[in-house]
Amino acid sequence: xxxxxxxxxxxxxxxxxxxxxxxxxxxxxxxxxxxxxxxxxxxxxxxxxxxxxxxxxxxxxxxxxxxxxxxxxxxxxxxxxxxxxxxxxxxxxxxxxxxxxxxxxxxxxxxxxxxxxxxxxxxxxxxxxxxxxxxxxxxxxxxxxxxxxxxxxxxxxxxxxxxxxxxxxxxxxxxxxxxxxxxxxxxxxxxxxxxxxxxxxxxxxxxxxxxxxxxxxxxxxxxxxxxxxxxxxxxxxxxxxxxxxxxxxxxxxxxxxxxxxxxxxxxxxxxxxxxxxxxxxxxxxxxxxxxxxxxxxxxxxxxxxxxxxxxxxxxxxxxxxxxxxxxxxxxxxxxxxxxxxxxxxxxxxxxxxxxxxxxxxxxxxxxxxxxxxxxxxxxxxx
Numbered sequence: 001x002x003x004x005x006x007x008x009x010x011x012x013x014x015x016x017x018x019x020x021x022x023x024x025x026x027x028x029x030x031x032x033x034x035x036x037x038x039x040x041x042x043x044x045x046x047x048x049x050x051x052x053x054x055x056x057x058x059x060x061x062x063x064x065x066x067x068x069x070x071x072x073x074x075x076x077x078x079x080x081x082x083x084x085x086x087x088x089x090x091x092x093x094x095x096x097x098x099x100x101x102x103x104x105x106x107x108x109x110x111x112x113x114x115x116x117x118x119x120x121x122x123x124x125x126x127x128x129x130x131x132x133x134x135x136x137x138x139x140x141x142x143x144x145x146x147x148x149x150x151x152x153x154x155x156x157x158x159x160x161x162x163x164x165x166x167x168x169x170x171x172x173x174x175x176x177x178x179x180x181x182x183x184x185x186x187x188x189x190x191x192x193x194x195x196x197x198x199x200x201x202x203x204x205x206x207x208x209x210x211x212x213x214x215x216x217x218x219x220x221x222x223x224x225x226x227x228x229x230x231x232x233x234x235x236x237x238x239x240x241x242x243x244x245x246x247x248x249x250x251x252x253x254x255x256x257x258x259x260x261x262x263x264x265x266x267x268x269x270x271x272x273x274x275x276x277x278x279x280x281x282x283x284x285x286x287x288x289x290x291x292x293x294x295x296x297x298x299x300x301x302x303x304x305x306x307x308x309x310x311x312x313x314x315x316x317x318x319x320x321x322x323x324x325x326x327x328x329x330x331x332x333x334x335x336x337x338x339x340x341x342x343x344x345x346x347x348x349x350x351x352x353x354x355x356x357x358x359x360x361x362x363x364x365x366x367x368x369x370x371x372x373x374x375x376x377x378x379x380x381x382x
């Protein structure tokens with residue numbers, strides 16, 4: 001088992017325009033399943049390779065079980081890594097692939113046989129032990145790669161986009177399988193992905209990264225309900241969040257949010273935001289929080305035309321035209337665009353029983369308690 005700590009770690013590549021990691025601080029608890037998630041180039045794989053000893057650290061300190069590991073050789077870290085490419089030996093059987101690391105370390109034959117058998121049973125690979133990788137499915141090959149790491153009982157598992165080569169159905173199966181194995185083994189696991197669905201469904205905690213910095217470290221539920229900034233709010237959640245520009249105004253002895261023709265009563269948010277009366281503010285509303293309402297449902301009812309409707313079976317994803325409201329683009333990535341770039345459509349994910357079709361006029365409401373608020377200058381949550 002291992003606790004892994006990054007303390008003010010930085011990484012700059014020779015000739016690089018920007019640092020791959022900047023003042024990176026993170027502690028991964030002993031026995032934890034932690035997911036590093038973010039867009040391409042955010043520094044998550046660099047951080048993972050530092051733990052493995054495959055990437056030099058430019059500054060700061062990496063500790064494994066309170067031992068400084070900056071210059072510790074990879075072989076001395078007792079860490080197993082599972083790669084995107086599986087990295088299996090094609091000429092060896094499943095049993096020999098799983099046993100390979102034990103043989104290199106000089107384990108006794110009876111110990112190897114016992115551990116391979118136990119690992120194969122855990123991974124449901126027993127019937128495939130005499131097969132070679134070419135005769136296995138993608139999911140089976142990934143389980144063999146995991147078995148080769150698991151059989152060693154290392155201090156920690158590192159997984160770098162291990163499911164990206166699988167189709168959608170197998171990815172779903174393997175997400176559950178990896179989470180099950182981690183629970184059974186209780187081995188510290190660091191998992192890198194760009195897929196927020198994997199991050200939200202697998203990790204005890206999730207570290208959201210962008211531009212080489214840690215944006216937020218929290219449980220999946222807290223990331224969804226209480227994102228630290230607009231980047232986290234936009235990256236976590238599917239479909240992506242809607243951002244709207246508004247102004248805080250006085251309303252009936254309290255406060256409300258004016259977004260073009262809309263006036264949202266703030267309810268429980270009013271006292272917290274009262275000092276910003278008259279100021280611009282960015283509002284975040286998740287598509288799944290918008291509900292179809294009858295015409296004239298009251299304050300905060302949004303009326304829009306369904307420009308396009310995606311029928312997803314149990315739900316409908318509505319792409320809505322709403323004139324008079326500045327709607328922000330939700331796909332915030334690691335470039336230099338403003339946080340509020342303009343996007344033409346508001347999105348709502350509603351129950352298919354609503355029977356909305358293209359060109360329908362739709363009336364939508366949202367529970368004020370579910371609205372998120374952000375500073376337009378910094379993007380930070382309010």
